[in-house]
Amino acid sequence: MSAPAPATSKGDARPIAFVSAQALRERMHEAVNDPHLRTSFRGAMDFLMAKRAAQFPDESELASLRTLSEAIRQYSLSKLPDLLEQLEANLTRNGVQVHWAADAGEANAIMLGIARRHAAKSIVKGKSMVSEEIEFNHAMQAAGIEALESDMGEYIVQLAGEKPSHIIMPAIHKTKEQIARLFADKVPGVDYTDNVDALIQIGRQVLREKFEQADIGLSGVNFAVAETGTLCLVENEGNGRMCTTVPRVHMAITGIEKVVEKLEHVAPLFSILTRSATGQAISTYFNMISGPRKPDEKDGPEEVHLILLDNGRSQAYADEQLRKTLQCIRCGACMNHCPVYTRIGGHAYGTTYPGPIGKIVSPHMMGLEQTHLLPTVSTLCGACGEVCPVRIPIPELLVRLRGEAQSAPHANPAMAGQGAGYSALASFAWRAWARIYASPGNYRLFSWLASRLRALTPSRQSGWTAARTPLTPAPRRLRDMVRDRR
């Protein structure tokens, strides 16, 4: 099987930086009007919410575990530079080669260098959202190297020339009939079947051959342990174990925020991760990798590499409030509980990470020029913050990002692209509004004028009237009616 084509008509496999603010509006509109998509996301999210709830029957246990998990993540971040150095030292001692990358370009160049040194023709991949973030598959393809996804959901999405629509369940937008047709079309010698077990067995057969033959295995990292120099991976399928065990070279890539100090710190984080994500008490596999094959050992990769990626994370780190973004353990619970995500699905956002977490993390990765509209794609209902296992105040961060995007550009901003959503007219309107509402005299005058001049209210009021009736002042003010009643 050859690598899939780079882009498709739907455009879901396009590089992430492609989505402009205008395109984002159109994509959301399209998604909201797609009844199939609405039905499948509604069903899937209801399912995941119920499964998560069933894992936390004891409120006080959940509260205590969240407090502990939040404390561990905040503690780790407070020592981040030290822990990264400790991690590097221990991994190096264990025989793992550690690389640092400032951005996607550097990360891909490092991995391409490793692949070239081994004259690699094929790379088999375990699930890694960071590899999606850096468009790893595109970079390898451009260099003539096959990068094949092996997680069943990722495999399906890659075969269809799309991108994941959920960080945990990448193919959640597809029905089994669509997958059946895809396999029949794209996998040689396969007939149409929509039996899920049969479909999984087809994937198993195709990918087993790849595991056996691939030169390099790539994986992400869920937790990196500084004190032992250990990379931890959470998965159900066994493809993560295959990718990190069978090929001669294992490359792991992770964001710099994933490090924790002590091995025991992963116990609560792992527990709350699987329960929040898919409502599983535990995943089938928890894989702790501390080095390449030792001289006496009979299998395992001969070389292990870790790529530590910044890509905007150090920007988030520099601000005390925005730093909380980095507490994330990528469970996906915030998207499962998000009324907006449920209605527009994962692709509409156009970013690698969709949903609430995507809205708070993408602006750091891509800059606010590209993403200034994202923080507004929210009702601020608060569901995301309520379920987040590490208590990231997502709604608060969304408000902050809206401010960063829409305030007048100034020197020394906290974020790249600050002010990208600034509009002089809007800013004037809000300042005037504030002035009117801050003074009783101004307010009385304004409301008196508004009720007298109501006939002049414009019938088209920008974004408001796109989906609602126009705002028109009442003929009589409330204060007048109250006065008459007395």
Next chain:
Amino acid sequence: MKQPPRSPRSLPQGGAPNGFGPGAREAGTTRDRILARLRASRPSQPLPAPVLDEHYAPRARNETLAGRVARFRAGIESFHAEVHLASEAGWPALLARLCAEKGVGSLLYGAGTPAGGRLDQSAFPATALRPWAGCVEDLKAELFHRIDAGFTQALGAIAETGTLIVWPSEAEPRTLSLVPPIHFALLDARSIHPTFFDAIRAGNWADGLPTNALLVSGPSKTADIQQTLAYGAHGPKELVVIVIEAEGEVR
């Protein structure tokens, strides 16, 4: 509000603001730059270290060995694994019977372990016993295409979730519990810990982990197609656990 057409505004020349992003000019390697940036903005004092016992200690269970075995069993069975109880003397015979029932033609196991030593002396009626010999490169094709089952010992288990602790070694390589369609694991009931946290603490894991350490909770599975659970994704399709009980304690 209407968004006016936008042009990049007021970004300092030469790249992104604040020295972030690809345009930033700083000395040193990427590593040094990232670390310097983090150092410049990290809190002056690290936060106090989290106290894990505050969560775990009040939730500790006063449980008998039988209680732990029962919880482990219920957990791992709910993940679709099979559990059998055996005595120290009787487990090879049980394994032979299970292999015959499942039509296992060839069973690969680790040589030079105590359990492997027992199998070296056994003869299974319907199954060829194969001790692992050489490196994975020498037997990759066989491992992927002809071996029906792998047998390993478990280092321990976790009662709370129904989880096996597997530490591969020179004698029991990693692929033994991964590639063959059936994985048989031998577990001593006395090595079942209440929680993962307890296992890490009791075994002093932080002082030395093997190249690869694993937690295994059932056969490989996926729900990636329409949230429908299917077993046998990429790893073993079946996980069979033989629990050796200290005589009389479990029943």
